[in-house]
Amino acid sequence: MQFRDLKKQYQKYKHEIDTAIREVLLSAEYIGGRQVSELEEQLAEYVGVKHCISCANGTEAMTLVAMAWGVKEGDAVFVPDFTFFSTGEIVSFQGATPIFVDVDRDTFNLDATKLEKAIQKTVKEGKLTPGVVIPVDLFGLPANYPEIEKIARKYNLLVLEDGAQGFGGNINGQRACSFGDAATTSFFPAKPLGCYGDGGAVFTNDDELAQLIKSLKVHGKGDNKYDNVRIGLNSRLDTIQAAVLKVKLQAFINHELEDVNRVSRLYNEGLEGIIEIPLIPEGFYSSFAQYTIKLKSNEQRNNLKDKLKQKGIPSMVYYTKPMHQQGAFANLEFDENDFKVTNELCNIVLSLPMHPYLSDQDIETIIREVMLNTC
Structure with a gap:
């Protein structure tokens, strides 16, 4: 018995997956092939947002958003205490300070009441500037965004949805990865929608943010990859993974x-x-x-x-x-x-x-x- 049976999934879709991979091998477009942009369009349409920008993994998806928002030393970023390490890691990576918040016992997700108390405590102490909250859609269940977004607006915080585990979930029909000011997901193989390696994506309705992340994920490129206008990362989803995900996305939806x-x-x-x-x-x-x-x-x-x-x-x-x-x-x-x-x-x-x-x-x-x- 398997905890999450990727072998059975492959056996069911072997022909489609093998064909998709073969097309990439024949084209030899291993980076930036058409399958990448096609997948991004399909993901954006499914989630219900204007932009999907794929990248190397879920951790770097969050890092790219934090970079684009200018998260820095002296900022306080509120993160659930019960989650995977990467959600807090990307905060420290930017030099900011993660403020851990307890979760709701029933849902495992960020407790909105405790979030507000943590924000108030941080403001009162005056050492850090509250800037961002990163709710996590733990175990597939979207966090309580109606309440979290209300609190974020009250204290002028940006909301980054960590939808690494939540892809496919929804709240009253609004799909995960469409909440907050931006959202991210992971395509790690064991995730609800997983590839055959690492992969991730950023989702947003913000045109300027989308353009900035597209630059940041390719070494801060400007008009072309040899025109570098800012410091960025090398964080691209390769074409083979995109081809596999296109097949898996249809199975996921169907x-x-x-x-x-x-x-x-x-x-x-x-x-x-x-x-x-x-x-x-x-x-x-x-x-x-x-x-x-x-x-x-x-x-x-x-x-x-x-x-x-x-x-x-x-x-x-x-x-x-x-x-x-x-x-x-x-x-x-x-x-x-x-x-x-x-x-x-x-x-x-x-x-x-x-x-x-x-x-x-x-x-x-x-x-x-x-x-x-x-x-």
Whole structure:
């Protein structure tokens, strides 16, 4: 059994993927081939924004936006404490200071009430200038953008949606990667829409921001690649990855997004009342990058993980350590009491196998083993 079965996906779309890759090999346009611009157009249309700018990976997608916005030393950037390291890393990379904010226990996402308190505390201290908030669409569920954007406007903050895990989710029909002032996603293979290597993209309705990011991602180019008008990066999505993503995007739209939600419904039916299952608020739709349950204790979580492994069932812990406890941020000051939810979640969460090709038999097996080892 696979945690996320990329082999089955390839087997189903082998002809289409092989053909797409072969076209690139025959054209020899490995960088900047037509498939890249075609993919960007298709992604922008799907998400519902004017611009999609592809790049090398999801981390650099966020870095490009931070560079374009001029995030710098002395700025405070608000980041959820329960997320992957890169969201805070790109802040420090710019010389700014990440301010970690606890999350909502039900959704795993940035807690809007605690966000406002963190902003007020930062303003009162007067050491840093609040500039940006980076909500994360954790495990496929969009963050609470209606509330977060309201707070951001109140304090004149820019909002960067980290949609690395959220692509395909929506809030009342508005799709992930269309929120805030800009959004980013990752095409890492295990993401809801993944390629066969690294890849990422920036989404925005801001024409000027789009043009600036197009320059920054190719060494700060001006009219051509030998006219360099600013310091930038080398951050391009290669043509083979774009060709693969074009095939996968159609599969994602045609059935994969609905299929993972079907898997989640079957999990919910079997596990409700046994353990804490994911909560999807009314009006929200998840792309289920992960199906994450909560156990009663660290001991119970670890025991279940071990028992599942003995039965050949993979599971993962996202995340074992809060952002504020990462060694790279050891220079930052914090109050441990501000992160009670995140500290608890790191001890009790467990993600079960989740992908569009999970069979009913495998789902039943997983549910049975969870029930046997938690009751």
